[in-house]
Amino acid sequence: MLNADEITEEIRNFLDALFIYHWTNSKDDLQKLIYINSSLIEKELAGNNYTKTALKKYYLAIEQSESSSKRHSEIREILPQISGIMLLREAIIEINKTQKNPIATMSFEDIKAEYGYLRVKLLENIKIRIVNKEYSDDILRNDPLEASQKKVDQYEDKFHEISNWLGYQYLTYKNTTFYKWLLNREHEDLIHSNILNLKDTIGDPREIN
Secondary structure: OOOHHHOOHHHHHHHHHHHHHHHHOOHHHHHHHHHHOOHHHHHHHHOOOOOHHHHHHHHHHHHOOOOHHHOOOOOOOHHHHHHHHHHHHHHHHHHHHHOEEOOOOOOHHHHHHHHHHHHHHHHHHHHHHHHOOOOOOHHHHOOHHHHHHHHHHHHHHHHHHHHHHHOEEEEEEOOEEEEEEOOOHHHOEEEEEEOOOOOOOOOOOEEOO
16 A cells, blocks of 8 residues: 555656556657656656556557557547546545545535536537537437537546556546556555645545535
8 A cells, every 4th residue: 555655746747647648649748758757767666566567558658659659549638537527436436435535625515516517518528529520430420419428438438448558547636636556456545646735644534524
């Protein structure tokens, strides 16, 4: 189990960049990932059971970068929206299951309200893109609202696909980021990182009354 203060800012930046690159498949994002990496980061990643899988996937991404341009890429601006929805959904599940709120800065009611708002906003965003013919998917020739939901489902599937490949979920919303490690499905860990104050010690999640 990793405590939040055991994850350095450099490691967080690396994990963020690695996930973003696998989402966008962009040469610019690949260069950012390479720039962020260092021998010190690699040593730290390799020495931890949670992060060493991510390091292996980084090496593989570099090896396959020449052929990666042929792979399907996703719109960069969509990832924060999908990631935010996933984070709030995880928080709702956690609260319902344990009565503990992993997002100390938000109430349960606020989390539920923000979750609904983000989903509606994403559907509207995608609907506009569909109307403007920014997608070429055959399934998006149907009713725009129905097609929007199908596209959201595709994005969520892609998010899970990348997460399973890298061994962690990149969950971020506003100033809160979590890394959910998927190495052990029976003991998944939700690691909190406060981006605004990286030196804060994160205590036990706040109980929901």
